[in-house]
Amino acid sequence: MKSHLTILLLTFVFQYSIGQDIINTKDKLKLTVRIIEQTNKLVKYKMIDYEDGPTISIKSNRIYNIEYKNGFVEQFGNQNPRKYKPFGINAGMALNPSGNGGMLSSTLDYFIIPQIDLEINVGSSDITNGMYISAGSRFHINSNKSENKFTPFTGLLLGSNYGDGFCQVPVGINWLSNSGFNTSLSFNEMIGFKLWFTTFIEIRTGWRFKL
Incomplete structure (x- = not known):
């Protein structure tokens, strides 16, 4: 029983x-x-x-x-979209406010956490007179549980144009939709290691994916 x-x-x-x-x-x-x-x-x-x-x-x-x-x-x-769609592919266009040249670029980036992404850029540039490559990181001001689609950011990138090195400091804002559409607008200061300087405005558009 x-x-x-x-x-x-x-x-x-x-x-x-x-x-x-x-x-x-x-x-x-x-x-x-x-x-x-x-x-x-x-x-x-x-x-x-x-x-x-x-x-x-x-x-x-x-x-x-x-x-x-x-x-x-x-x-x-309360789920940060940058956490669940960390991998991004973007195309960008940059223009010098003075009208002195511009550049086209393509970018691969990955958010290691919702606040920090690592990126690599390749493209062609009138500013540096040729092909260029750069890599670095951007810091996005948000939290792990932020639902904000808009986030301000800054960062630091290092690059080279046929041996002519430079560093780049972007300051801008990024927008990411729930579906993964991604766009950003930034002001950038580019400083050449051979003591040349230029400022440009960059627009990027692309898509983010889950991995």
Whole structure:
């Protein structure tokens, strides 16, 4: 008799443990539920210990994440898009405000954290009279859980144009959509190691991807 009761109890506990979803809210509540319906704005659920009770709704913007019974965790708001789409491909165009030349470039970059990306650029330049390559880092002013699509940034890059080295300091703003479309506008000071200086405005447009 005891063995039968033990088996029934273990079966109930097993079914209870695998048949539940967990909603974690932004105000630190942990709700053990069975999700009935989910839309962009609402999640409808029943309490796991009150299946005969009413269906309850919670707004999606109150939810931090949902841990589904199959083990998948869905993140909701407060997730930095630069964290989940770290790899970017961009094309850029730069113009000197004085009208003295410009350049075209292509860029590969990767966010190692949402605040710091590493990048490499190649292109052709009227400013330095030829092909150039540069690499470095940009620092974006945001947080790991920031939902801001606009972020200001600055950085430092080093480059070379047929042996003529330079450093570049950008200051600008970046915009990233939820779908991955990415664009930025920056003012750049380029300083040659042979003591030449120039300032240019750069526009970049591209796409970011998950890896």
